[in-house]
Amino acid sequence: MTLTFESHGPAETRRLGERLARLFRPGDVVLLQGPLGAGKTCLAQGIGRGLRVEERVKSSSFVLVNEYNGRLKVYHADLFRLEDPEEVADLALEENASDGLLLVEWPDRAPDELPPDHLLVRFDVVDATTRHILIEGRGRRYEELMEGLSLTKRDGKTAQTRQTTHARPRD
Numbered sequence: 001m002t003l004t005f006e007s008h009g010p011a012e013t014r015r016l017g018e019r020l021a022r023l024f025r026p027g028d029v030v031l032l033q034g035p036l037g038a039g040k041t042c043l044a045q046g047i048g049r050g051l052r053v054e055e056r057v058k059s060s061s062f063v064l065v066n067e068y069n070g071r072l073k074v075y076h077a078d079l080f081r082l083e084d085p086e087e088v089a090d091l092a093l094e095e096n097a098s099d100g101l102l103l104v105e106w107p108d109r110a111p112d113e114l115p116p117d118h119l120l121v122r123f124d125v126v127d128a129t130t131r132h133i134l135i136e137g138r139g140r141r142y143e144e145l146m147e148g149l150s151l152t153k154r155d156g157k158t159a160q161t162r163q164t165t166h167a168r169p170r171d
Contacts, residue, residue: 001146005133006126013039016133017046023148024051024101026072028141029094029115031107034123039131040105043121044076047103059105064091073100085110119145 007013020043024030030047032040041059048057053070059078060066068074075097082088088110093102107114117139124132137146 001143001150002134002136003146003150005135007039007131007133009129010039010042013042013131013133014046014049017043017048018050019046020135020149021047021050021071023145024072026100027098028145029097029102029118030104031114031118031120032103032105032123033107033120035125038123038125039133040121040123043123043133044103044105047101048074048076051101065093065096073097074103075100076103077105079104079106079109082106082109085113088113117142 005016007016020030024047032043034040041057044059045057048055048068048070051070051072051074053068053074055068057068057074057076058066059076059080062081064077064079064082066076066078068076075093077091077093079088093104093113094115104114107120119142120136120138122134122136124134126132135146135149137143
């Protein structure tokens with residue numbers, strides 16, 4: 001199952017992140033995929049806010065993994081500058097982040113070095129402010145998480161976000 005959300009700006013993308021954060025538990029892995037400026041870090045910021053992280057989540061240019069404390073510990077990895085997939089293997093992300101939530105931006109830099117079971121969040125840029133955000137669960141835990149996401153009530157904070165369900169991922 002793939003859920004598609006339409007966001008009309010950074011604030012809506014952050015609200016979606018807050019909504020997702022309610023469903024996460026230690027050991028979860030979220031891969032954030034999309035072009036520069038698509039909203040990956042905005043979603044990560046919303047997740048951080050939803051997990052009551054006090055610091056603002058950011059993508060650092062030269063820090064590969066930032067760690068934040070909240071309801072869950074958040075490990076935010078930005079693989080943009082990595083050239084060799086072995087560099088990702090050396091980080092041992094899954095093992096080091098097993099006590100919290102692992103968020104990975106630019107997972108396409110080393111797909112074989114990341115866990116096969118994960119929540120994949122893909123960003124498609126529609127125009128200057130609009131994004132289609134496709135969320136797909138891979139593996140049993142994440143399929144269950146997707147069910148929880150599709151069943152959560154939309155409150156006033158997420159009413160602007162359009163949700164559709166697809167039987168399979170769109171490419």
